[in-house]
Amino acid sequence: MIQSVLVANRGEIARRVFRTCRELGITGVAVHSDADARAAHTREADAAVRLPGDAPADTYLRGDLVVKAALAAGADAVHPGYGFLSENAEFARAVLDAGLTWIGPPPEAIEAMASKTRAKDLMARAGVPLLAAIDPRDATDGDLPLLVKAASGGGGRGMRIVRDLADLPGELAAASTEAASAFGDGEVFVEPYVERGRHVEVQVLADDHGAVRVLGTRDCSLQRRHQKVIEEAPAPGLPDHLRATLHEAAAEAARAIGYRGAGTVEFLVSGERAHFLEMNTRLQVEHPVTELVHGIDLVALQLRVAEGEPLDPEPPAPSGHAVEARLYAEDPARDWQPQTGVMHRLRLPETRHVRLDSGITDGDAISVHYDPLLAKVIAWAPTRAEAVRRLAYVLEHAHLHGPVTNRDLLVRSLRHPDFAAARLDTGFYDRHLADLNTPPDPSAEALSALAAALAEATAHAAGPTLPLRLGGWRNVISAPRTKSYRSEPSGTVHEIAYHHTRDGLRTDDPTTRLLHATPTAITLETDGIARTFDVTTHDRTHVDSPLGAFTFTPLPRFPDPTARTEPGSLLAPMPGTVIRVADVAVGDPVEAGQPLLWLEAMKMEHRITAPTAGTLTALHATPGTQVDVGTLLAVVTPNDEPQ
Incomplete structure (x- = not known):
């Protein structure tokens, strides 16, 4: 039996595997880069081995170092998670050659599916439908x-x-x-390219005794940049004969390569036709929806198969519906730009049948070196409609204090009429992104800014011992106190006016009445309706209420007049590496929106485009240049300005 497992991964999946290991009484061993020295997965493991360096190529992608770490820590098995080396046949062989148990499929099965072109040839010979x-x-x-x-x-x-x-x-x-x-x-x-196809996948599980089990379907059609955002199980609206075809094709694909362990066969569904896309020879990111619907632990089953145990004669019957949303530190309104910084708080309301799989805990930093995935939030209910409603509610009421996230986009996606009606396809965001990225309700934002100002005023007025009502009362009406906040990321500036009176704080808005105030909670009444605003200050001020979540930056009374950027300056939106520069030179004319260079950061490629039509008057980046956030990359002088 397996006694100690090294997880050759990081973040959310490492924590996920460790959770099952603890339940089974198995020691968990982590590996970590220098950037992850204090990461949650490192802290939670029973033992951790350092991989010197920060970049994945120097750490998590070094199979030789990972195998040495397993041997040094006394582990007897390796779980690859997903990503990194999880579908690397040579790494699987190195693990086995070192005398360790590989918690995954045979290297030959990984190799058979490693190239999509070779996999399609193999599937065609096996009779699996494909494009x-x-x-x-x-x-x-x-x-x-x-x-x-x-x-x-x-x-x-x-x-x-x-x-x-x-x-x-x-x-x-x-x-x-x-x-x-x-x-x-x-x-x-x-x-x-199928314009309005659905991305549907089938979870398979196989053992060393010839059994191949099919554990239903998942729909993963809502994608950005060909990466999944919302997934659900079972895939809704599939005719019974098409679902049977998918199950049969997935099982045949697994048998054709002598598969073992957990794997996923992905299909493109167009109308009532299904085409094989690829097989992922590992655990999928979206595996929790299958676990909740079937009442199983796929990681535990992976371990059981790796120990040589047979699977149960029949897979557990499905029950209900599960939906998963991937919470990213990114700004969908700015071309899905990833964000970095400290995640001060990630907290969901206490709700039954909701699961949080996260790679971070409060106070952890979002690193530029890795994917900006913060967490997966999964909801289960007896019906699809209930599961969707539950997930939207939990996301909407979550406290997320840190970098900008895609939370609002997720909530609006779940409540979109097309999603509610299960009209799903991979072009969902191409059609609806502009509508889903609508700015927040101005009145809700203004009330939240007012709550932020009143909470700060309460904290300052009360002090460590003084009561709020002793705030400098005089016999004549004094000028109002003012406080300015900039809403993030919209940039809207709110100037709040209020008075300290003998009865406490009073707002200058005649339609709004302050009912109760503490430094962390403000209750306001508008139009006869009272609402409480929770106010938390870290590096910025976060206000959470039934009207939504807002983040504000307090502005100084006297801004620095030198703090400005020249028009036309292109600044690096995040730390990263310049990987490509367009075929342009200083002095060339450029059009607004024309790509000038490409930046790679957080496992994504980002285009840096000309902000206006004009002339390229400076270019400070070359391929391979490492840049920090705010680094000046280029300058485009607008056509109507002197050069």
């Missing part, structure tokens, strides 16, 4: 649109949609470059 690849040299206008995909890896890296044949050569080259950087393999291929 035929297109030779880019033979592509015609009738084949459009096309999808360029990396043969190795996933997560949307090395993937491009082509709608004009003239763009195909450039997109092939760009996808190949990105794939080589991300996966060490620049091979790409081309297939038809």
Whole structure:
């Protein structure tokens, strides 16, 4: 039996595996980079081994160092999690060659599915339906649109949609470059792009005794940049015969490669036709929805299979519906720009049948070196409608104090009529993103800013011992006190006026009455309705109420007049590495929105575009340049300004 497991991963999945290990009485061993020395997964493990360095290429992707760490810590098994080395056949072989138990499929099965092109050939011979690849040299206008995909890896890296044949050569080259950087393999291929297809996957589980179990479907159609955002189980609205076809094809795919352990077979569903996309030879990020619907622990079953135990004769019957939302530190309104900083608080309201899988705890920093995923929030209920409603409520009422997140987008997505009616496809955000990114209600934001000012005034007036009502009362009406806040990330500035009176604080808004005030809670009555605003100050002020969550930066009374940026300056929005510069030179004319360079940060590629039409008058970045947030990258002088 397995006694000690090293998890060759970090963050949320490492914590997830450790949780099951503790329940089974198995010692958990972590590996960590220098950036993760105090990360939650490192702190929670029974033992932790340092991998010197920060970048994944120097740490979590070094299979030789991970194997040495397992041996040094006395582990007898390795769980790869997902991402990093989880689908690396050579790493699996190295683990086995070291005499350790590999909690995953045989290396040969990983190898068979490692290349999407080879996997499709194998699946075609096994009779699994799939989309035929297109030779880019033979592509015609009738084949459009096309999808360029990396043969190795996933997560949307090395993937491009082509709608004009003239763009195909450039997109092939760009996808190949990105794939080589991300996966060490620049091979790409081309297939038809299905405009309104659904991304449906099937969870499979196999043992060493010939059993292959199918554990239902998941729908993962809501994606940004070809990366999943909201997933659910079972996939809604599938006809019984199509669901049976998917189950049969997934089981046949697993048998064809002698699979063992937990894996996922992914399909593109168009109408009532299903096409094989790929097989992920590992645990999926979205596995919790399957666990909640089937009442199982997939990590525990992975361990059981790795110990040579047979699976139960029949898989547990599904019950109810589960929906998962991926909470990211990112700004969807700014091209999904990832965010860094300290997550001071991540807290959900206490609600039954809601699960939080997170890689962080309060006070942890979001690092530039890794994916900006903060947590997965999963809700279960007897019906889909109830599960969706429960998840939206929990997200809406969560206290998230730190960097900007995609929380509002998730709530609006879950409440969108198309999602509620299960009209799902991978183009959901292409069609609805602008509507989903609408600015917050101005009145709710203004009331929240008022609550922030009153809470601060209460704290200052009360002091350590004085009561609030002793706030400098005089016999004539004094000028109001004022406080200014900038709302984040909208930038709206709110100037709040209030008075200290003999009866305490009073707002200058005749429609709003202050009922109760403490430094952390303000109760306001508007239009006869009383609401309590929870106010928390870290580096910024966070206000949570039934009207929504708002973040404010207090502004100084006298701003620094030198704190300004020249017009047309392109500043790095986050720390990262310049990976590509457009074919432009200083002095060239540029158009508004024209890409000038590409920045890689937090496992994503970001275009830095010209803010206005004009002339490129400075360029301070070259490929390979490491930049910090706010670094000046280039300057575009607008056409109407002197150069």
